[in-house]
Amino acid sequence: MIGQRVTRQRVAIAELLESVDEFRSAQQIHQMLQQRGQEIGLATVYRTLNAMVEQGQLEVLLQPTGEHTYLRCEPRGEHHHHLVCRTCGRTVDVAAPELEQLVEALAAQHDFRDVEHSIDFLGTCQDCARA
Amino acid sequence: MIGQRVTRQRVAIAELLESVDEFRSAQQIHQMLQQRGQEIGLATVYRTLNAMVEQGQLEVLLQPTGEHTYLRCEPRGEHHHHLVCRTCGRTVDVAAPELEQLVEALAAQHDFRDVEHSIDFLGTCQDCARA
DNA sequence: TTGGGTGCAAATGATTTGCAACATC
DNA sequence: GATGTTGCAAATCATTTGCACCCAA
Numbered sequence: 001m002i003g004q005r006v007t008r009q010r011v012a013i014a015e016l017l018e019s020v021d022e023f024r025s026a027q028q029i030h031q032m033l034q035q036r037g038q039e040i041g042l043a044t045v046y047r048t049l050n051a052m053v054e055q056g057q058l059e060v061l062l063q064p065t066g067e068h069t070y071l072r073c074e075p076r077g078e079h080h081h082h083l084v085c086r087t088c089g090r091t092v093d094v095a096a097p098e099l100e101q102l103v104e105a106l107a108a109q110h111d112f113r114d115v116e117h118s119i120d121f122l123g124t125c126q127d128c129a130r131a
Numbered sequence: 132m133i134g135q136r137v138t139r140q141r142v143a144i145a146e147l148l149e150s151v152d153e154f155r156s157a158q159q160i161h162q163m164l165q166q167r168g169q170e171i172g173l174a175t176v177y178r179t180l181n182a183m184v185e186q187g188q189l190e191v192l193l194q195p196t197g198e199h200t201y202l203r204c205e206p207r208g209e210h211h212h213h214l215v216c217r218t219c220g221r222t223v224d225v226a227a228p229e230l231e232q233l234v235e236a237l238a239a240q241h242d243f244r245d246v247e248h249s250i251d252f253l254g255t256c257q258d259c260a261r262a
Numbered sequence: 263t264t265g266g267g268t269g270c271a272a273a274t275g276a277t278t279t280g281c282a283a284c285a286t287c
Numbered sequence: 288g289a290t291g292t293t294g295c296a297a298a299t300c301a302t303t304t305g306c307a308c309c310c311a312a
Contacts, residue, residue, distance in 0.1 A: 004286090004287085004290090004291060004292095005285080005286050005287070005290090005291060005292070006286080006287095007285075007286075007291090007292065007293080008285090009292085009293075010292090025276085026276080026277080027275090027276075027277095040293085040294090041293060041294045041295070042277090042294090042295095043277090043278075043279085043293080043294065043295075043296095044292080044293055044294070046276090046277060046278070047278090047292085047293085050277095050278095062193045062195070062197060064193070065275095065276095066193060066197035066198065066199060066276085066301080066302090067197065067275090067276070068197060068276085068277085083237070083238065083241050083243050083246070085243070092241050092243075094237050094241070096233065096237055098233055099230070099233055099237075102227065102229055102230055102233065103252060106214070106225050106227055106230075106252070107214065107252060107254055110214050110223050110225070110256075111256065111257035111260075112214050112216070112223075112252070112254035112255065112256055112257070113254055113255045113257075113260050114254055114255050115214070115252050115253065115254035116252070116253050116254070117250065117251075117252045117253070119248065119250050120248075121234060121237070121238060121243070121246050121247070121248045122246065122247050122248070123238055123243035123244055123245055123246035123247070124243065124244045124245050125241075125242065125243055126242035126243070126244075129242075129244050135265090135266065135267095135311090135312090136265095136266060136267065136310085136311055136312075137311075137312095138266095138267065138268080138310080138311075140267085140268075141267090156301085157301080157302080158300090158301075158302095171268090171269090172268065172269045172270070173269090173270095173302090174268080174269065174270075174271095174302090174303075174304085175267080175268055175269070177301090177302060177303070178267085178268085178303090181302095181303095196300095196301095197276080197277090197300095197301080198300090198301070199301085199302085
């Protein structure tokens with residue numbers, strides 16, 4: 001659960017996120033909620049999104065502009081990366097054990113510890129390439 | 132060259148960046164310049180930094196806060212990644228051909244084209260781990 | 263001379279926060 | 288009824304931009 005209390009706004013945000021498969025910004029999410037007739041303050045959207053990230057329910061992707069975008073974590077919750085389409089925003093999960101091993105090895109080579117990485121790729125998906 | 136004209140402020144910024152080995156924000160760079168007695172407007176720092184990035188003289192790293200940080204490109208200019216120390220900011224260049232191949236393969240597997248990636252790792256360097 | 267460059271202050275945009283009103287448990 | 292939540296507006300923060308003035312070429 002998000003916090004302690006189940007409110008109309010948290011339910012609305014959680015439900016909306018269930019149906020979204022692309023990384024979206026807080027502003028976009030707020031806007032989508034309004035279009036669905038859900039009146040929710042922007043501040044509440046930010047607060048809820050942050051809480052969900054802290055509880056591992058959402059992943060964050062930083063856009064080149066510095067804007068934060070969010071996507072629900074896959075239920076399986078395994079460590080993985082994303083292929084994001086620069087045109088339509090479609091996101092594909094990618095699990096690559098070799099990649100993890102490589103990162104480990106590189107870090108060790110340079111005596112770095114507790115290395116984190118959040119690797120995401122930006123490309124053009126098949127559908128958008130055709131268009 | 133940065134633009135067309137060589138000004139006191141551009142020289143100061145370029146010289147400062149020569150001596151820096153960690154990713155630094157525009158604000159930090161501005162502050163460092165002031166401490167060196169260089170009076171330069173913040174706006175000019177931003178404008179110059181952006182111009183240098185566009186001309187491939189600097190690399191950009193987005194901090195988790197969404198803040199942009201800059202570091203001069205290695206002269207060799209080859210594609211590579213960074214290991215950044217979360218404590219001291221020290222940055223180590225890492226070239227990993229295997230990593231590039233892996234990325235290519237993953238993208239192809241999912242029919243994504245023109246895939247870009249900017250992979251940076253955050254860890255604790257040997258010196259900071261000891262302290 | 264002259265157009266690019268600079269500084270400053272105002273404008274932007276995203277995100278956070280203070281606080282009183284409010285709803286859930 | 289107590290405490291966590293919300294909404295709104297104000298406050299932050301990083302970054303950009305308008306514009307009059309300035310300087311390198």
